[in-house]
Amino acid sequence: MAQINENYLKLPGSYLFSTIAKKVAEFQEKNPEREVIKMGIGDVTRPLVPAVIEAMHKAVDEMGTAEGFRGYGPEQGYDFLRNKIVENDYKGLGIEPDEIFVSDGAKSDCGNIGDIFGTDNKVAVCDPVYPVYVDTNAMAGRAGDFINEKWSDLYYMPCTAENGFMPEIPKEKVDMIYLCFPNNPTGETLTKEQLKLWVDYARENESVILFDSAYEAFITEQDVPHSIYEIDGAKEVAIEFRSFSKTAGFTGTRCAYTVVPKDLKVNGTSLNQLWNRRQCTKFNGVPYIIQRAAEAVYTEEGRKQIKENIDYYLENAKIIRESLEKAGLEVYGGINSPYVWAKTPNGINSWDFFDKLLTEAGVVTTPGSGFGPSGEGYIRFTAFSTRENTEKAMEKIAGIL
Numbered sequence: 158m159a160q161i162n163e164n165y166l167k168l169p170g171s172y173l174f175s176t177i178a179k180k181v182a183e184f185q186e187k188n189p190e191r192e193v194i195k196m197g198i199g200d201v202t203r204p205l206v207p208a209v210i211e212a213m214h215k216a217v218d219e220m221g222t223a224e225g226f227r228g229y230g231p232e233q234g235y236d237f238l239r240n241k242i243v244e245n246d247y248k249g250l251g252i253e254p255d256e257i258f259v260s261d262g263a264k265s266d267c268g269n270i271g272d273i274f275g276t277d278n279k280v281a282v283c284d285p286v287y288p289v290y291v292d293t294n295a296m297a298g299r300a301g302d303f304i305n306e307k308w309s310d311l312y313y314m315p316c317t318a319e320n321g322f323m324p325e326i327p328k329e330k331v332d333m334i335y336l337c338f339p340n341n342p343t344g345e346t347l348t349k350e351q352l353k354l355w356v357d358y359a360r361e362n363e364s365v366i367l368f369d370s371a372y373e374a375f376i377t378e379q380d381v382p383h384s385i386y387e388i389d390g391a392k393e394v395a396i397e398f399r400s401f402s403k404t405a406g407f408t409g410t411r412c413a414y415t416v417v418p419k420d421l422k423v424n425g426t427s428l429n430q431l432w433n434r435r436q437c438t439k440f441n442g443v444p445y446i447i448q449r450a451a452e453a454v455y456t457e458e459g460r461k462q463i464k465e466n467i468d469y470y471l472e473n474a475k476i477i478r479e480s481l482e483k484a485g486l487e488v489y490g491g492i493n494s495p496y497v498w499a500k501t502p503n504g505i506n507s508w509d510f511f512d513k514l515l516t517e518a519g520v521v522t523t524p525g526s527g528f529g530p531s532g533e534g535y536i537r538f539t540a541f542s543t544r545e546n547t548e549k550a551m552e553k554i555a556g557i558l
């Protein structure tokens with residue numbers, strides 16, 4: 158008789174965003190005349206920039222010619238893209254093209270990276286957290302059992318207003334540490350000095366840091382690291398995930414990359430080689446057309462155009478921050494990130510505040526508790542809406558608070 162992976166049965170029922178979608182659908186069904194503005198799920202709204210579209214068209218035409226046609230590409234990505242990534246995103250940091258693995262998404266990479274790690278590793282996650290790190294470790298059997306809203310074997314690092322949203326260095330030994338800065342959902346970041354404490358911890362304890370840098374393009378402040386490799390010694394202890402999704406609007410187009418330095422060894426084994434082996438076996442590369450589109454992000458026009466979109470979202474974030482503050486809420490994030498993390502008023506819980514914003518203001522947010530127990534009492538706003546909807550949503554919220 159076939160057996161299933163029993164770990165899947167331990168996962169708690171409904172995924173956060175499907176619960177939200179259900180609540181919104183019910184509200185709309187009961188109130189068909191009411192307008193609903195979505196500031197919940199983290200998806201972009203600005204179209205792909207002209208430089209990207211042009212490159213994509215050109216690549217499509219190439220594919221229709223005998224000389225330009227491409228079949229299977231390299232599993233790790235085409236050299237033209239890996240070289241551009243190294244020259245631009247890792248300038249001066251000593252990262253080499255064969256340390257870059259182009260992929261169809263940072264979500265898949267963050268989830269799949271567990272393939273090359275033992276199931277007995279102790280895993281540390283921030284709380285609140287991007288659910289992918291937690292659920293994929295649960296699927297792999299590294300999380301234990303889900304009891305009272307927590308996985309028994311995970312090491313949770315609370316990130317709240319009280320500690321400035323900075324995870325505390327573990328008092329016990331942990332083996333795999335997921336860090337995401339600028340953070341989803343809190344929108345807060347670490348300084349270089351703060352990140353260095355983590356690199357030092359990982360070096361002392363022979364742990365590996367899985368650094369999700371999906372939002373680095375939103376960094377506006379000087380002392381915030383864009384890459385963990387800006388910290389001395391990080392190449393020996395860290396894997397970094399980046400994505401064109403939020404940077405260049407590729408959420409539907411799909412392109413990302415993971416950096417696995419050759420200096421990174423676990424017990425003498427090169428993780429670069431293991432990840433290469435894993436990708437060659439289970440992945441057949443990102444489409445040529447999409448990699449050409451991603452390459453165009455690094456042209457002069459491409460850069461300028463994507464920066465305009467990022468500035469647009471950051472301006473939305475500023476509007477959200479200022480409006481919520483004016484309405485009397487305590488707000489965080491939104492300066493180096495497209496997320497604003499607000500404390501609920503009068504200590505009401507995240508879902509109650511979510512319901513209030515939905516039913517009274519017609520605004521969809523994400524309840525903080527959906528990202529982990531320490532997210533309770535917070536709510537997340539995304540800056541990815543249109544300017545018009547952002548302003549309208551803020552007016553409506555001001556009217557009910």
Ligand SMILES: *Cc1c(COP(=O)(O)O)cnc(C)c1O
Pocket residue numbers: 199261262263264265287337341369371399400401402403407408412413
């Ligand atoms: C959006 C997001 C990503 C990007 O995922 P893709 O699969 O590349 O679209 C990665 N990490 C975090 C924390 C995110 O919010």
